[in-house]
Amino acid sequence: MPAERCASYYNATINQESNYPELEGDIRVDVAIVGGGFTGVATALELSEKGYKVALIEANKIAWGATGRNGGQVTGSLSGDAAMTKQLRRQIGNEAEDYVWNLRWRGHDIIKNRVAKYGIECDLKFGHIQTAYQMQHMHELRAMHDEAQRRGMGEFMTLVSADEMPAYLGSPLYHGGLVNRRNMHLHSVNLCLGEARAAAGLGALIFENSPVLDIEEGDLATVVTAKGKVCANSVLIAGNAYHKLARPQLRGMLFPASLGNCATAILPDEIASQINPLDLAVYDCRFVLDYYRLTADKRLMFGGGTNYSGRDPKNVAAELRPAIERTFPQLKGVDIEFAWAGMAGIVINRIPQLGKVSPNVFYCQGYSGHGVATSHIMAEIMANAMDGQLREFDLFAGMHHIRIPLNEWFGNQALALGMLYYTLRENWR
Ligand SMILES: Cc1cc2nc3c(=O)[nH]c(=O)nc-3n(C[C@H](O)[C@H](O)[C@H](O)COP(=O)(O)OP(=O)(O)OC[C@H]3O[C@@H](n4cnc5c(N)ncnc54)[C@H](O)[C@@H]3O)c2cc1C
Incomplete structure (x- = not known):
């Protein structure tokens, strides 16, 4: 049965409902992304802008999860700012304070520029x-x-x-x-749907109603759904609090x-x-x-x-x-x-969790309730990492997290x- 959206204000005021197909058959792409919230959609858009062939596979509808249910507040708080600064000091010394300060506003610029670039109507106000x-x-x-x-x-x-x-x-x-x-x-669902449309316009393949059941590892990673498979050089798990993938590696972290x-x-x-x-x-x-x-x-x-x-x-x-x-x-x-x-x-220490569960399967999750801006920042960092620019990904992947x-x-x-x-x-x- 096709997924339904929850009875929220956002869903009652969508500009243009999404209607992406279910994944059927086998396809081959550069990057497969699991999860169509801000993390997945923004990464798909960044990668599509860089010229990568992307498939985004969503279990329900685009913006069905936290992205479609939040307060729509784009804050300059990264939630774990203090813990992040402390850990970064070990990696980049005195640069840490300035890095975190600038990071706090980076998501605002990404969103603002994207809304202007793609003409996304999402009630953006300051x-x-x-x-x-x-x-x-x-x-x-x-x-x-x-x-x-x-x-x-x-x-x-x-x-x-x-x-x-x-x-x-x-x-x-x-x-x-x-x-x-x-x-x-802003109106989160209209922003996310607008970003998804922009990615699709650049060639990204988007699938809804397609829960990912498994990710098979190998030189190429394969994302498996009930009716199809996506074979990719890299996979990003962006299911945040809604996914149960890669349990051995991710259990007890989020x-x-x-x-x-x-x-x-x-x-x-x-x-x-x-x-x-x-x-x-x-x-x-x-x-x-x-x-x-x-x-x-x-x-x-x-x-x-x-x-x-x-x-x-x-x-x-x-x-x-x-x-x-x-x-x-x-x-x-x-x-x-x-x-x-x-x-x-x-996340216990409130620092976003970025990393790999195998050489070509990445994950990005855990914004502790402050994810509208942060998901966009992390999406930029993930897209850069998959494009071979690993500096910031390595900073976050190197953070110490508490696993319960x-x-x-x-x-x-x-x-x-x-x-x-x-x-x-x-x-x-
Ligand atoms: C009520 C509420 C209020 C909030 N208010 C704010 C706020 O005002 N400001 C702020 O900055 N942050 C807020 N947040 C947090 C913010 O909404 C989230 O941090 C952000 O939306 C996370 O985006 P995401 O893409 O990582 O995850 P999600 O939006 O949760 O997306 C994950 C997606 O993955 C899909 N998925 C899961 N498993 C699979 C699978 N196996 N196969 C395929 N797809 C799968 C899900 O269906 C879902 O669509 C709030 C959160 C909530 C819940």
């Missing part, structure tokens, strides 16, 4: 505010503001005091915030966390401009945070909470409603028209306990 949920979060925001000033990015940043907050958000919750006008927000997201009914203009007059994407400073923004048609899209059981929550709307009403008491009783959940791939030597169920329970600790500590006000 501006975030990171909010202080507790008074002490202002120290963190001030430090980020100061670093941006030092690095010549001051024009994009404004530190907002508690008194000034009503001009930015109609919420009683926050002790201040940091506006970042370089960060962006943990699926289910995140909930929802969208209210369209808000009257006066309410929309009262709660978020500058149309900013918003997230707070907690480890388990709330994140939200207005959609192009002025709904509040609101996400938060994390479930490490490896299963989706039962009633996402009911779970998110208290947080929405706490953030905006004026929205008490608002209709929630769309509610959905998706699996993000969490238990089965994934136990690993997820251990993570859940850690998260519960953070949630209890951070929600105390």
Whole structure:
């Protein structure tokens, strides 16, 4: 049976639905990519632009996974920035800080340029505010503001005091915030479908409804589905939290966390401009945070909470409603028209995982809930690696990762306990 998309706001507002065929028969390409989210699609596009013959094989639909379910926030946080910098210092010494700082904004440029180059309509807008949920979060925001000033990015940043907050958000919750006008927000599914169309336009072969069952190793690697095979010089596994391939090598490295997201009914203009007059994407400073923004048609899209059981929550709307009403008491009783959940791939040290499971089978995964920009950065690094430019791939492949030597169920329970600790500590006000 053909895969269906989840009942999300994004899927109800797709510009042009994808309709790629199922893989049938045998084909031969330079690179086969497993998984049609941002990682797979962006790598396919990079490689197609370089002239490689690419096949992208997706189990469901393009942008079916986390890519089609996220908050659409393009942040300058790589999630594991601090851990990454620490490990990189061992490899590249004092260059590490500058490298990570520049990396933080690289995905923004890739997305912005691609949207312009291929004319992708995806409601791209600029501006975030990171909010202080507790008074002490202002120290963190001030430090980020100061670093941006030092690095010549001051024009994009404004530190907002508690008194000034009503001009930015109609919420009683926050002790201040940091506006970042370089960060962006967008319609993820329309971006990903637009990138897939661009890749297909350059000759990439795209297949939907084609779960990859196995990858056979050899001088050429072979990707096997129920009805076909793709023989390739190299394969990239880009299934993130949704795949179960290469278990002996990858087990215990990445943990699926289910995140909930929802969208209210369209808000009257006066309410929309009262709660978020500058149309900013918003997230707070907690480890388990709330994140939200207005959609192009002025709904509040609101996400938060994390479930490490490896299963989706039962009633996402009911779970998110208290947080929405706490953030905006004026929205008490608002209709929630769309509610959905998706699996993000969490890495213990929060550094994206790039590597090889055999000489010609690569993997790239694990952005710990910060993957819109990061997946595009990593896709560029992967495409360069497959084109023989290995420097950055080697930096990431050389990172030390913690593997939990238990089965994934136990690993997820251990993570859940850690998260519960953070949630209890951070929600105390
Ligand atoms: C609710 C939610 C909110 C989020 N909000 C944000 C946000 O606001 N900002 C941000 O930066 N990040 C956010 N993220 C994270 C971000 O969405 C992800 O990091 C990113 O989309 C990962 O892209 P991906 O391509 O690696 O994985 P996915 O998008 O999950 O794609 C993997 C694909 O692989 C396919 N697949 C799996 N196994 C196979 C197989 N065997 N054969 C073929 N295909 C297979 C799946 O069907 C899926 O389509 C959020 C995530 C979630 C779940």
